[in-house]
Every structure is written in structure tokens, then in C-alpha cells.
Amino acid sequence: xxxxxxxxxxxxxxxxxxxxxxxxxxxxxxxxxxxxxxxxxxxxxxxxxxxxxxxxxxxxxxxxxxxxxxxxxxxxxxxxxxxxxxxxxxxxxxxxxxxxxxxxxxxxxxxxxxxxxxxxxxxxxxxxxxxxxxxxxxxxxxxxxxxx
Numbered sequence: 001x002x003x004x005x006x007x008x009x010x011x012x013x014x015x016x017x018x019x020x021x022x023x024x025x026x027x028x029x030x031x032x033x034x035x036x037x038x039x040x041x042x043x044x045x046x047x048x049x050x051x052x053x054x055x056x057x058x059x060x061x062x063x064x065x066x067x068x069x070x071x072x073x074x075x076x077x078x079x080x081x082x083x084x085x086x087x088x089x090x091x092x093x094x095x096x097x098x099x100x101x102x103x104x105x106x107x108x109x110x111x112x113x114x115x116x117x118x119x120x121x122x123x124x125x126x127x128x129x130x131x132x133x134x135x136x137x138x139x140x141x142x143x144x145x146x147x148x
Contacts, residue, residue: 012039015046019053022060023067030071038074045070088131097131 012035020028035042049066052058058066077087077096084101087094098116106113113119120128 008039012043012046015050016042019046019049019063020067023064027064027067031067034071034074037078041070041074090131098126 013032016028016031016035020031031042031045034045045067049058049063052063052066076082077085080086084099084105086097086099088097089095098119100116102119103113103116106119117128120126
């Protein structure tokens, strides 16, 4: 078992070094940090970047953004830095839940939106429903399976 873990660790480290070679140094660090906390998410990001390099020959600046965005998003979700976005676990699935706090934020910018049900119909992959978040029953809620 330890050999498999060591092999897996060395493979992800090789991937990270390979794809971040032309990136800013902090990009390498945030991806390595993510691989320690959540190997699966880091591996998905690495595989995605490798495919982008092969298929589209992306520039280093584009690569920086494609690595940084999901890493920062995951960090914000895990540390509850955005009040209306929550990570919830149901069985073995990790979902992103958007609570009604979002409506208050959106009404300041888009006055026509009045419910999470409307937002769920606009954003692909979200469903409207009701769940328990942090021990509280949340009346308005959308969820999406974690994609990275």
C-alpha cells in the first residue's frame, strides 16, 4: 500500500512540475498544496491542463489562470470565505450548495432575479431544492456536484 501511495505521489509531483514549468512559481505551490489536501482535485486539474497543452498549445499566462481559478475556488469553498457558497457532503458526494444569501447579493446588480429557482434554471448543472447545511434546514438551496 505504501508503495502505491509513493508511486502516486511521485506521479502527481511529476505532472505538477511538468505543467507548471513555464508558470509563475506560486502556481506550482498552490497546485502542490492542493495535491496534499485533495489529490483527486489536483489530478483532475493536471490532466485538464495536459489535455489543453496537447490540444490547444495554451500560453503560460492562460495556464496560470486555468490552474489558479479552480484552486482558489476550492480554497474559498473549504474555508467558507463566500457566505452563500457551501460545501456539503451527502453520502460519498461533495456538493456545492448556493443559499438564499445569494439573492441579496444579486439583487444589487440584477434586479430582475427574484428566486433561487430562477437562478437554478439559468445555471447549467444546478438543481433547486432544500437541504441541511451546518445543522440548519436551508429553505432555498441549489446544489451542484463538485467538478474539480
